[in-house]
Amino acid sequence: MDGTEVAVRSVETVGTDTIALTLETPAEFDAAPGQFVQLAATIDGEEVTRHYTLSSPDADETFETTVEVDPDGSLSPYLADLDAGDTVEVAGPFGDAYYEGEESVVVLAGGPGVGPAVGIGERASADGAAVTVVYEDDDPAHEERLTALADASATVAVTDDVSSEDVLEVLADAQGQTFIYGFADFLDRATAALDAANVDAEDAKAENFGPAP
Template identity: 60%
Template sequence: MNATVTVVSVHDVGPDTVAIEFETPAEFSALPGQFVKLAGEVDGEEYARFYTLSSPDVEDSFEVTVGVSEEGGPFSRHLAALEPGDTLEMQGPFGSDHYEGESRVVVLAGGPGVGPAVGIGERALADGHDVAIVYLDDAPAHETRLEELAAVGATVMMDDADADLVVHLRDALSGARDDTVFVYGFADFVDRATAALDELGHGGELKVENFG
């Protein structure tokens, strides 16, 4: 769908990282792990970027997590400077590699993949399912939500960006066929994650979102 969305709040969730909450437009429906396209104008130039949902649902509002850096360009800085009541154009949702009520969820998140990781983790736990999250980043975001997930039963492992995924995956995977593994991150992380899964012989369902 195409809609104009209104900002509810913007807050810091880590180094150079913000979470932006929007009012949910009428008839918008999405699942954790799906993504939307946000568009706006900065200094007379039009920008449009994709952002994965980081909220467990979209009932009244939905959230995206945005990294703010030189590589992110002027649009990421524009998003970080938004205030309640500001608006953007939105399209979506997009993506088929999302949470669908799986009974055991293992999320591998690299860098910006932490956004969908916390959203999926919170939703799956609320549904009464098992959750394990492996998150690699030298400057982690959403640490408070990850700590809260761990406190209510999720297995949460955090480490540096270059940590050995195989080591953490041995603890995260149950070895059962009903493990559904989600991988979210940039291409190099996705390659490392899929190689680690192959090494450990994971034969269950795999859902991958490559951020490029």
């Protein structure tokens, strides 16, 4: 798949083995928070591609993806070692599980799903929407942005168990378009939690990141 070469603006550590990669936005690139892109780089003479979901509230001049760095991974360690001014190839955006100006949003995120969660949360909050974010991780990333969302009147629940009673109470009280982002096992747990909270997950916008590494 053909991509566009873009410059790296910054690489920031936002959690344990987690970076926020900010890239210049290609021309005619129209992406919404929650969509994903394909990043490509040539490593040891071979092109390596992976998909990453936007974690910025917009893509006007730059956009951000949040990358969970696997030391044994093919692309993520390379991305983590980039400097401002280096380049990568970007194709996309792709996906239909994205924010479309809904009046209220409920985002469930597992692991690297926190990226689209903060991006959607910030965009929806700026639009005046009601925001609920439930984030399952025993070593959270993007804590500063999550705190800022809570300070802006969003409901933010960080947990190591999306099915806990506290989380179910939050989900039962929340209203709006539901989004789910994470690896396949998290999507199963999140859907079960919604069911347990008597929330209809049938119309949820979900992005499955595949099997957990």
